[in-house]
Amino acid sequence: MYKVIEKKQLSDQVFKMKIEAPLIAEERKAGQFVIVQKDTNYGERIPLTIADADSEAGTITLIFQTVGKTTTELSMFEPGDYIENVLGPLGKPTHIDKLGTIVCVGGGIGVAPMYPIAQALKAAGNRVIIIIGARNKDLVIMEDEMRAIADDLIIVTDDGSYGRKALVTGPLKELCENDPPDQVVAIGPPIMMKFCAETTRPFKVPTVVSLNTIMVDGTGMCGGCRVSVGGKTKFVCVDGPEFDGHQVDFDNMMLRLGSYKEREKEELHKCHLEGQIKARERKS
């Protein structure tokens, strides 16, 4: 049982949750994730990246977006409630080296997993430029935390309601043109990572992406998370989650992410119908 210590809503759909998990807090390194399951009997196991940890307090911080049933229910947990299962830390930690200048691109909720990586890269002596991208001002998260570690922070929004009106690839391309960085790390929606990789490819700037795919066990046993990297099948849970963005087959990955979309839609439709029936019952 893992106690919820703190919960904070960061935006309409994004929640930050501090959870008591002393062993994970002690062992985790930047880039790793956990599998969370709210109840043992029927809950779904979902991977969530560790955004931060406090080994002394024995807590880890998760930041997640309510995209499905499990994340929505998780967002309703309050401090003092218990999550039944949290497994981790999983995946290979980020390879942290002093390389020179590194551009960290975080899109939407991807800013959360970027935070510990940017922190570690900075601590290793790199010059760290951070690009935060969001659809609009309300969806920009962790700006203060990122500003505290960034040598330069660029914020872009799709609608221009905050920072520059641009996609993250805009400033990324300019940086590559003016003074190519030694490495780019991009974390966000698959489509964003795909275009970040396409942006840096002509400049031959090594680009690391962190993938979040469908998983069941998170330990290498099911293979549901497999992606094609450089023509070879890799398991995100044990070989990743970080890969060379120039080698990842993002189109296949996006298709695989939608594996159960029809089922999920059905579920939503069922919920909707049930809601209508209830409303009618109430009327009569």
Add this chain to the structure above:
Amino acid sequence: MEAKTVQAKTNADLKREADELFREIDGRELKGKDRLKLPPQEMPTQDPMERIRNMNEVAVGYYEHQVRVEAARCLQCNPAPCIKGCPVAINIPAFVKAAEEGDYQESVRIIKESSLLPSICGRVCPQESQCQATCTVGRAKKDPLLSVSIGRIERYVADLERESGRKSIPEIAPDTGKKVAVVGSGPAGITVAADLRKAGHEVTVFEAFHKPGGVMVYGIPEFRLPKAIVEEEIETLKQMGVEIRTNFLVGRTRKLTDLIEKDGFDAVFIGSGAGLPKFMNIEGENLVGVLSANEYLTRSNLMKAYDEDNADTPIFHSKRVAVLGGGNVAMDSARTAQRLGAEKVFVVYRRTLKEMPARVEEVHHAMEENIEFMFLHSPQRILGNEKGRVKALELLTYELGEPDDSGRRRPVPIEGSESILDVDTVIVSIGNDSNPLLEHTTDNLETNKWGNIVVDDDLKTSIDKVYAGGDIVLGAATVILAMGHGRKAAKAINEMLSAE
């Protein structure tokens, strides 16, 4: 074989026949030739057309008089070849004799001297290639399938004890002050944990999943091994004082060596299983609708995706399914797909029925359930539609050539024999490699070229105080072999700890 292919008899017929036979032999002194005349007792099962619509156990278990008749078929050989065939050397003639006499409590007591999990082994052991392979009755009848059904008798007496609630907790020796860590809660881990706890050591079992039981919980389906039975065995372990820590992945949550160096464990046993699914490396394998058997079965069994009203974990609503492979896991996958509502399920296997590694009983059950077997076929590539979903499988037909290293005739492709099989789901069930996680996160842990942990005769690894057994050493094998390993490792660990 033919005796098993058709079950024309209903369960009521089986019961009536056994009742009559028992009346004839009850109280009579039976000679060897009388015993050999007794007909083998068939296992009562759920009707095939009924059972494919539910997840309940297929085999419902012997009626009492069936047990008495089946046990009376045993010739009480001395020496007994069946004992040699059993990986944990159960005193088979003795427990069968007790069952024949109706002393079921004594019968199960004898089994438990050697095996911890009789209700489980009675169900999932491949008896026909172990104890029953060498049975004199089967030899006399020139068909190992006509041997005494040792496993079915074992199941009956074990279930009777379990259901009676009289189950005894083994005696625990006084505290030794030694601590042992067990990695993995499958059959190997459970056996090690129980044996070492009985010897008075403090035992902690670490399990990565949220539920203990390993392959018996995530892999083997409910219709073959009810999960309630596994849960009871785990409960017994807890009552003995074994601590079970779920959500603990040794290698990640804690390094293996840290268990000894930081956490004060005096020994570690690794029983983490064979957990990395193999794929065919053919075109289209990453299309939506291609899954490993591990994923498919874990979704259905551990995550209970078959229970759609309650479970949050989704599973494909497949119409036409191809299962690639010919082992027990392939049978489990095919039969699960059938129960989840598939209209047609195919098992695609490179060789023929004779070479199939799956248990005869499982293949027989699958055939009864209208699973279609495509022997001498092998997938060439998987074809997808415009949405990246599986739409068909391209197959190549094979014929059997000369015997290969394994002694089985090698399948040879027939040129130009390509054909297309329309399917929407492909379940890859061609085995597992070892999970490399422990190897990658532990310095100096020696493994072989398949990634299996290398051990000596005492199952000790290249690291001091660290032992390993079960599938992580053997490659994918069986529950009973894992238990046999567990027993052996526990003995070695116990000796090591006592010598200190």
